[in-house]
Amino acid sequence: MKLDDPRIKRIIRERSLSFCLECGKCSASCPRMLTGKEYSPRLLAQKLITEPEDEAFIENSVWECLTCGMCEERCPSGVAYSRFILDMRTLLAGTKGLKGYRSHDGALHSWMRLMTSPDLEQNRLDWIGPELRVAGSGPLAFFTGCAPYFDVFFSWIEVDTLSIARDSIRLLNFLDLVPVVLGEERCCGHDLLWTGDRENFETLCRQNYEEFKAAGVREVVVSCPECYQVLSQFMPQVIPGFDLKITLLMELLDREIRKGGLSFQPLPRRVTYQDPCRLGRMSGRYQVPRTLLSLIPELTLAEMENSGRSAVCCGNNGFINCDLYSKRIQVERLKEAKATRAELLVTACPKCMIHLTCAMRDPLRQGSLALPIRDLANVLAGQIEWSGGEAPVGPRPR
Amino acid sequence: MARVNLLGICCSWSPFACYNAAGMARMELPSNFDLIRVMCIGRINQALILRAFEYGADGVILLECQDEDCRYGPGPEVGHNNVQRVRKLLHLLGIGQKRLVEKNFAANEREELVAALWEFARDMEAMGTNPAKPSQEREGP
Ligand code: SF4
C-alpha cells in the first residue's frame, strides 16, 4: 500500500479521514478498545494518513472493527468511520484476499457464497404452515433473510430466529396483508459486504432484485435491520434504476396503528431494549420500537445505562472476529440489561439475539447472565388485537 | 455424463490404513476422486464440509473409524452429528442430502472401502453436477 495509491487517497477523502483531529474520542468509546483489545480507531486513522508504510498494522486493524458506528456518533469531525472500514476491507480483499477470523470457521459465509449459484433450487419455505397466509406473486413481499438457515445452524443454542419471520408474517396477515415470500430469495449479502466480498455481495443483490421483479413485487417489508440496511441503502447502488420500496415492518405497524382500530393486550412485564446498530446508529430508528413497546399496556420499558445513540454493540458483526473481547462486550452488555431488573430483553435484530443468547449460555457463569430474549416482532405479535378484542396472533412472550 | 468432483475426507487411522492397503495392492479407485487425510473425523466441522461444496465438490464422503475404534474417543460421533446438521443446511440449499455420505471402516476392510468409493462415485455420477455452485471465485488467498 503506497501513500499515493489513488484508491487509498480516495477513501481518505470520501470518508473525511483527513478531518481527524486526533482527539481520541473514537478510541475512548470503542467497545473493542474498552474491553482491552489492542486496537485503536484513532491510531488507525493516524497511521493511514501519516505512516501508510506500516501495512501490517493497518491491515490488521481494518479487520478488527465491529463497524458498530459508536465512534462516528462521538467523532466531532464527522469521520465516517464504519464506511471507511467497509471501503478498506473491500479494497484489501480485492488486492490481498479476505481476512478477518471467521466465526464458526466461515460456515455462514460459505452458505452465503453458495447462494450465488444461478441454478440454486432451495427448500427454504418448509417452515410456512397453513396458519400463515403467503403468496407466490403480488405487489408486497416479506424478506425472510437467513432465518431458515440460522434456525438449523444455531439450533444448539436454542435461539429461534425463525419465530421472527413467522411472527412478522402473522402481523402482516393480521393487517390483512398477504406477502409474497420468495422460494429462491437469497441472503441479503450483508455479511459478505461488510467482510469485503463485494463481488459476491453484488451478485446476491442482483439475484434478489430479479426474483422480486419476476414475482411482480413493488414493496418489500423487512424485519431484520441488516437486511433493511442492505436493501434500502446498498442495493440501490448496485441496481441501476432500482425501484423497490423498502419498508421496515415496525414502521408499517406504527403507521397502521396510528390509523386506529388496533391495540395491544396488556403485558405486565418489565422489559429492556437493545438497539441494533444497523437500526439505530446506521438507520436512525430509535423511537419507533420504543413507541410500539409503549403502546402495550402494563409493559414497563427500563432503559439500559447505554441506550439509543450510545447503545453498546452485541459484540460481533458479519460473523468475523468473535473472540474473548467480543465475549467481554456481551457480558458487560448483559450485565447492563440485568441491572435494569428487566424480565425480558427485547431486541429487533436476529443477530443481536444470536450473539447475546450465545453469551448468556456461558457455563462458567452458571446462568447468572440468562434473561429471556425476544424480538420486537415476537412481542408485538403476541399482544396485538383489534380494539374490540380478538385473539393475539402469536404465542405470548415467555 | 458430466464429470463430477468427488472429495473424501479420511481419518488417518483405520480408513487410511484401508486406503493405503488398497493402494499397495494396486486396486483401482475412481479417477475423479481426491482425498484429504485428517487426524480424526472429529476434527471436521460443519464449515469444512460446507466449504468443500463451496469450492465445487459434487459429492463428499467422510471415511471414519468404527465407533468403538476411535483413537481419541468421540470422533465418529462428532462426525455423525456434523453430518446430520450439515444435511439440513444442504437440504435448505437444495443440494441433495445424498451428496454427503458417511461410512465407517475397520482397519482391515480395504475391499469394503474401495467398494464404498466406487458406489459413491456411481451414485454421484447418476446425480450429476451439484446445482448450487458459487457463480464466481470464492475467497482470495
Ligand atoms: S465502529 Fe465500533 S468497533 Fe469499529 S472503531 Fe468504531 S466504535 Fe470501534
Ligand code: SF4
Ligand atoms: S473521534 Fe474522529 S476526530 Fe477524534 S480521533 Fe477519532 S476519528 Fe479522529
